[in-house]
Amino acid sequence: MGSKTSTVSSVLCCPCRCLFCGVLSCLFSVLTCIFVVAGLVALVLYLLFRPHIIRVSAVSADLSDFTLTPQTWILHYNLSLGLQVRNPNKHIALHYHGVVAQAHYEGQQFGHTAPLDFFQDTGVTSPLDLSFAGESPIVGGIAAAGFRREAAAGAIFSVDVKISSHMKLKVWVLRVLGPKTKIDCPLRLQRRDAAHGQRPPEFKQTECRVTFF
Numbered sequence: 001m002g003s004k005t006s007t008v009s010s011v012l013c014c015p016c017r018c019l020f021c022g023v024l025s026c027l028f029s030v031l032t033c034i035f036v037v038a039g040l041v042a043l044v045l046y047l048l049f050r051p052h053i054i055r056v057s058a059v060s061a062d063l064s065d066f067t068l069t070p071q072t073w074i075l076h077y078n079l080s081l082g083l084q085v086r087n088p089n090k091h092i093a094l095h096y097h098g099v100v101a102q103a104h105y106e107g108q109q110f111g112h113t114a115p116l117d118f119f120q121d122t123g124v125t126s127p128l129d130l131s132f133a134g135e136s137p138i139v140g141g142i143a144a145a146g147f148r149r150e151a152a153a154g155a156i157f158s159v160d161v162k163i164s165s166h167m168k169l170k171v172w173v174l175r176v177l178g179p180k181t182k183i184d185c186p187l188r189l190q191r192r193d194a195a196h197g198q199r200p201p202e203f204k205q206t207e208c209r210v211t212f213f
Contacts, residue, residue: 052088053088053212054085054088054094055088056207057083057084057205057208058081058082058083058185058203058205058207058208059083059084059205060080060082061080061081061200061203062079062080062192062200063077063079063190063191064078064192064194065077065191066078066079066155066189066191068138068147073139073143073144074135074138075105075110075135075147077103077110077111077132077133077136078194079130079131079132079159079189080129080130081129081161082129083127083129083208084127085120085127085128086124086125087123091122091171092122093119093169094119094167094168095117095167096117096119096165097117097165097168098165098166099114099115099118099164100112100114100163101113101130101161101162102163103132103160104159104160104161105157105160106138106143106147108138108139109136110132111132111134111136112132113132115129130161130163151191155190155191156188156190156191157189157190158186158187159189160185161185161187162183163182163183163184163185164181164183166178166181167179179212179213180212180213182210184208184209184211188206189203
């Protein structure tokens, strides 16, 4: 009797199981088609327009404070940096989001800022202004010795500003995910004596390195 009941129950459940499996199979097929089509669209757009890498230049800088407290090795800093970001693409607009900028000295990060997201149309050069201010410990005697050496040699310091950003590409009305962008700006900055009203020294424009990954 129990065997007959189990058989009847199985027969009644089979249509439901088939229906459930059919829905899952259909959903999987639709999702697969969507991903394949999106990939093909991205490939076609790339082959049609061949996106060019952006160009970034540091055009202005003001290092109004860059002093190291003896013994405690606390770095006090105030740096304003002006960048120009060039989109050389004629058919691809760019949207930068999740932008993060870090300032480094002697391989150690001392400053951090997060600029607002911004949109860049085709063939446009956009300004990107960064500001770092505060204090940060310098770890290790080698870094402190490097600071004293550069301070004694005209107070011209080697500062490296690194920027990372996620990117979206816009072609006509289509928007697709783009690569993550990494920008590296190795700078030679002269500290000015802001307390005595010294004007910012002349800054030589510096090209930054840009990589996509």
